[in-house]
Amino acid sequence: MRKSDAKNGTARLADEVIRFIRLGQRAKSMLNTGDLGAEFSALMLLFPLNVMGPMRVTDLAELKQADPSTISRQVAQLVKAGLARREADPVDGRASRLAVTESGVAACEKLQHLRLGMLSEALNHWPDERIVAFADLFEQFNSSVEALLRQEPAATPPTREIA
Numbered sequence: 001m002r003k004s005d006a007k008n009g010t011a012r013l014a015d016e017v018i019r020f021i022r023l024g025q026r027a028k029s030m031l032n033t034g035d036l037g038a039e040f041s042a043l044m045l046l047f048p049l050n051v052m053g054p055m056r057v058t059d060l061a062e063l064k065q066a067d068p069s070t071i072s073r074q075v076a077q078l079v080k081a082g083l084a085r086r087e088a089d090p091v092d093g094r095a096s097r098l099a100v101t102e103s104g105v106a107a108c109e110k111l112q113h114l115r116l117g118m119l120s121e122a123l124n125h126w127p128d129e130r131i132v133a134f135a136d137l138f139e140q141f142n143s144s145v146e147a148l149l150r151q152e153p154a155a156t157p158p159t160r161e162i163a
Contacts (some may be wrong), residue, residue, distance in 0.1 A: 037081030
């Protein structure tokens, strides 16, 4: 591949990432999460809490690569909505951690169902192999961006032919 082809590909990718972000904002509004009692960004905190278990707000902020004050505001929404609860940290009794409630688990399941339904509809004409290949490439892309944001050296992704 010529250097100019890679540069043009990077420019095209930059345009598509911006397009994806714009479309993502519109797709968020289609998920109809208003009845869950918290804004979308707060609801997205439920997923790592549900999978990884209770954690401190500072750890959640680090995981989400967000400002702790922003996460604290979002956590307050989750607690107020009954989707999460604060509990004593067993390691440090002076600190608290956030845990998902049964209502929070149900909200995660609802959101996951809505997200998968929307993606399934968008990809219903794609062959399974293309979906898997795209998911693999998208994961590599996200990992490279995360490494850049953390100032870590990115691993060289394996070369793979796309079907």
